[in-house]
Amino acid sequence: MTNTSSNAPSIRIRDLYVDYGARHILKGVNLDIPSGKITVIMGGSGAGKSTLLRCILGLKKPVSGSICMLGKDVVTASLKEIYALRKEMGVAFQGGALFSSMSVAENIQLPLHEHTSLDQHTIEIMTRIKLDMVNMLDAEKLMPSELSGGMTKRAALARAIIMDPKLLFFDEPSAGLDPSTAAELDDLILKLKGGLRMTIVVVTHEMESIFKIADYIAVMSEGELIAAGTPEEIRASTHEVVQDYLNRKPREGIVDADEHLRALTEGSD
Amino acid sequence: MSKLNIQLVTGLFVVIGIACFTYAAVTVGGASFTARPGYTLHARFTSISGLRVGGVVEAAGVRIGTVSGIEFDPDSYEAIVSLRINEGIPIQEDAIAAIRTQGIIGEKYVKITPGGFEELLGDGSEIFETESAISLEDLVSRYIFSSEG
Amino acid sequence: MQNFLERIGERTLGILEETGRTTSLLVVVLFHMLQPPYRLYPIVRQIYFIGARSLTLILFSGLTIGMVLGLQFYNILERFGAVDLLGSGVALSVIRELGPVMTALMVVGRAGSSITAELGIMRITEQVDALECMAISPDKYLVAPKVVAGLISVPLLTSIFDFVAMFGGYFVGVVMFGVAEGSYMNGMIDAVQWEDVRLGLVKSIIFGGLVTLICCAKGFYMHLSKAGSQGAEGVSHVTTDAVVLSSISVLFSDFLIGALMQ
Numbered sequence A: 001m002t003n004t005s006s007n008a009p010s011i012r013i014r015d016l017y018v019d020y021g022a023r024h025i026l027k028g029v030n031l032d033i034p035s036g037k038i039t040v041i042m043g044g045s046g047a048g049k050s051t052l053l054r055c056i057l058g059l060k061k062p063v064s065g066s067i068c069m070l071g072k073d074v075v076t077a078s079l080k081e082i083y084a085l086r087k088e089m090g091v092a093f094q095g096g097a098l099f100s101s102m103s104v105a106e107n108i109q110l111p112l113h114e115h116t117s118l119d120q121h122t123i124e125i126m127t128r129i130k131l132d133m134v135n136m137l138d139a140e141k142l143m144p145s146e147l148s149g150g151m152t153k154r155a156a157l158a159r160a161i162i163m164d165p166k167l168l169f170f171d172e173p174s175a176g177l178d179p180s181t182a183a184e185l186d187d188l189i190l191k192l193k194g195g196l197r198m199t200i201v202v203v204t205h206e207m208e209s210i211f212k213i214a215d216y217i218a219v220m221s222e223g224e225l226i227a228a229g230t231p232e233e234i235r236a237s238t239h240e241v242v243q244d245y246l247n248r249k250p251r252e253g254i255v256d257a258d259e260h261l262r263a264l265t266e267g268s269d
Numbered sequence B: 001m002s003k004l005n006i007q008l009v010t011g012l013f014v015v016i017g018i019a020c021f022t023y024a025a026v027t028v029g030g031a032s033f034t035a036r037p038g039y040t041l042h043a044r045f046t047s048i049s050g051l052r053v054g055g056v057v058e059a060a061g062v063r064i065g066t067v068s069g070i071e072f073d074p075d076s077y078e079a080i081v082s083l084r085i086n087e088g089i090p091i092q093e094d095a096i097a098a099i100r101t102q103g104i105i106g107e108k109y110v111k112i113t114p115g116g117f118e119e120l121l122g123d124g125s126e127i128f129e130t131e132s133a134i135s136l137e138d139l140v141s142r143y144i145f146s147s148e149g
Numbered sequence C: 001m002q003n004f005l006e007r008i009g010e011r012t013l014g015i016l017e018e019t020g021r022t023t024s025l026l027v028v029v030l031f032h033m034l035q036p037p038y039r040l041y042p043i044v045r046q047i048y049f050i051g052a053r054s055l056t057l058i059l060f061s062g063l064t065i066g067m068v069l070g071l072q073f074y075n076i077l078e079r080f081g082a083v084d085l086l087g088s089g090v091a092l093s094v095i096r097e098l099g100p101v102m103t104a105l106m107v108v109g110r111a112g113s114s115i116t117a118e119l120g121i122m123r124i125t126e127q128v129d130a131l132e133c134m135a136i137s138p139d140k141y142l143v144a145p146k147v148v149a150g151l152i153s154v155p156l157l158t159s160i161f162d163f164v165a166m167f168g169g170y171f172v173g174v175v176m177f178g179v180a181e182g183s184y185m186n187g188m189i190d191a192v193q194w195e196d197v198r199l200g201l202v203k204s205i206i207f208g209g210l211v212t213l214i215c216c217a218k219g220f221y222m223h224l225s226k227a228g229s230q231g232a233e234g235v236s237h238v239t240t241d242a243v244v245l246s247s248i249s250v251l252f253s254d255f256l257i258g259a260l261m262q
C-alpha cells in the first residue's frame, strides 16, 4: 500500500492537448483528481469528457501534455507499465462494451479468469456478490443483446468492480436509468468509495446525482476545463456556462422556438 | 452449444481431418514414415530420361518396389538409380533392369526381368545388366547413320 | 493530372501502411503464442468455428468439384483412349491445386468474413478497448487464437476436401462411366507422390495463416481505416475488403508457392 496522504491527487493532468485528425478536441486541460474521493466530470455533449477518459486510460495518445497516475506518466509509459496500471483500474464504458459472445456472468468473470487462479466456485460467488450490488442477480444467464440499456450499464459496472480496483471510471452511469435505479447506483458508488476507498471518476449530466455523490466537480466545455472545485465552489461559481448548467438554462441564442425554426429554414437555401 | 459439445465436435473434426490427410499421404502419396521392409539395390544407366524418384519398379507387370534415389556419377557420366525392393522378392545376380515407358504420356518406370542364376542380390549390391531408356531420337539417328554407312 | 498522381501516391502509402500493420500483427501474434499462459480452449473454440462449422460446405464443394473434374477429364481422356489416366488426373489436380485453393476460398467466404465483421463490431462498440482496460491484451485474447486455429483448420479441411473430391471423381469415373476400378485407384496411387501431398500441405498451411491474418487485421484495425467509413457502414466496408484481399492473396501466393516449390 503506497502511503499517499488523502489530499494528494491520484491523477494529475497537465496541459493535455488531444486531436482527432485535424480537429482539436482537448485544448490544454489541467486537472487534479483527488484520491479516495468521487470526482464528477460534467459538461455538454461533445465537450470531450469521454475523450479525456480515454486519454487517462491510455487508449488515446494525446498530442502533448502529461497524465500522472499512481506515480507513472500514462503518456510516456511503456505498454507493460500501462497494463500494470490497468490492473488497478475498473472501467465502465458509455455504451457498456459488454462482450457480445458471452453471458452477463461470463463477462463479469473474465478478468478473474485471466488475472487470478481462483477456482470456479469462488469466482461464481464473487460474481453473484457483484451482481447483487448492482441489483442484477436475475440477469446472470442473459446475453448482452437481451439486456435493456440500463441493465447493460449496471452489468458493465459490475464487471468494472469485480477486481476491486483502486480507481474506478464510469462514463454516464445514470443515462437511461429510471430514477430509483439511478438513485441506487448513486448509493452504490458512495458505498464503493466508503468501503473500498476507491478513487472514483464519474462522467454524468444528472444534476441531482452530481450533488449527491460528488466530492469534487470538473466542468468541461468545448475541450476546455472551465471550472473545478468542491460542489459548494461550483454552485458559487460565476462562470456563465456553469450557471447555465446548474439552472438548466438552454444555450444562449435559442430564445424563441419559432424564430429558431425560421432561422434554420432560411439558412437552408 | 455447451463447452463439452464444442470440444467433442472439434475433436471429431480434427480426427477426420487427420485421417483424410493420412490417406492422402500414405496410401495415395506413398509416403512411408516407417521404412517399408525391403532392401535397396543400385543400377547404372547411360540414360534414365524422365524417370523420377518415387517411380514404379515392376516385374511381370506387378509393382515390386519404388525408385528411391537418382544420382549422377560425374566420372562415368552415368546415372545411378537406387531401387527399393519390397521384402520377400528375390532378384538374381543376372537379372536385367530396364527403363521403359508406360501409357501414352510416357511415364517412365523400371522393369526387372529375372535372370537364371541361383545367387541372389543382397542389400546394397548392384544390378549389372541394365538397359537404358530408349528414346525415339536415338533410334531415328541410329537408323540414319547405319543406312549411310 | 497532379490530383491523379497524388491519389495514386496516397493509395500506395495506404497499402504499404496496412501491409506493415498486418505484418506487425503477425509478429505480435507469433510472440504471444510463445508466451504463457497457454490456453487451449479459445483455440478449440476457433477451430470449431473455422473448421468444424465449415465441414458441410467443404464436403459439398469437394464432392462437386471432384465430380466435375471426373466428368471433364473423362470426356477429354476418352478421345485419346486414355481413360486409365482418370485417377491420376483427378488426384493430381485436387491434391496440388484445387484442394488447397478451393478450401481457402470457402474459408474466406464462410469464416473469414465473419471474423472481420466480429472484430470490427467489437472495435466500434469499444469491446476491444474494454479488453485493454482489463489489462487483457486483445492481440493475444482475440487475434492469436483465430490465427492459430486457421493454421490448423485449413490444412485439415483441405485434406477432407481432397478425400471427398477424389471420391467424387471415382464416383463419376468408375460408377457412372465404368472405368475399371483398379486403373482409377492405381493411376491415383502411381501418379501422386509424397512431394505432391507436401506441396498441398504447405499451401494449405500458408493459406490458413494468410486468410485468418488478413481477415483479423482488417476488422481489428478498422478504426484506422479510411476516415468517414466508421460505424456499421465501416464494418461492411472492411468485411468486403477483407474477402477481396484475402481471396486475391490466396490466388497469388498459390502461384508463388507453386513456382518456388515446383
Ligand SMILES: Nc1ncnc2c1ncn2[C@@H]1O[C@H](COP(=O)(O)OP(=O)(O)OP(=O)(O)O)[C@@H](O)[C@H]1O
Pocket (backbone or CB within 6 Å): A020, A021, A025, A043, A044, A045, A046, A047, A048, A049, A050, A051, A052, A094
Ligand atoms: N473516434 C473519433 N473520431 C473523430 N472524432 C471523435 C471521435 N471520438 C470523439 N470525437 C469527437 O470528439 C469530440 C468529443 O467527444 P467525446 O466523446 O469526448 O464527447 P463527450 O463529452 O463524451 O460527449 P457525450 O456527453 O455526448 O458523451 C466530439 O466532437 C466528437 O465529434
Ligand SMILES: [Mg+2]
Pocket (backbone or CB within 6 Å): A049, A050, A051, A094, A171
Ligand atoms: Mg461521452
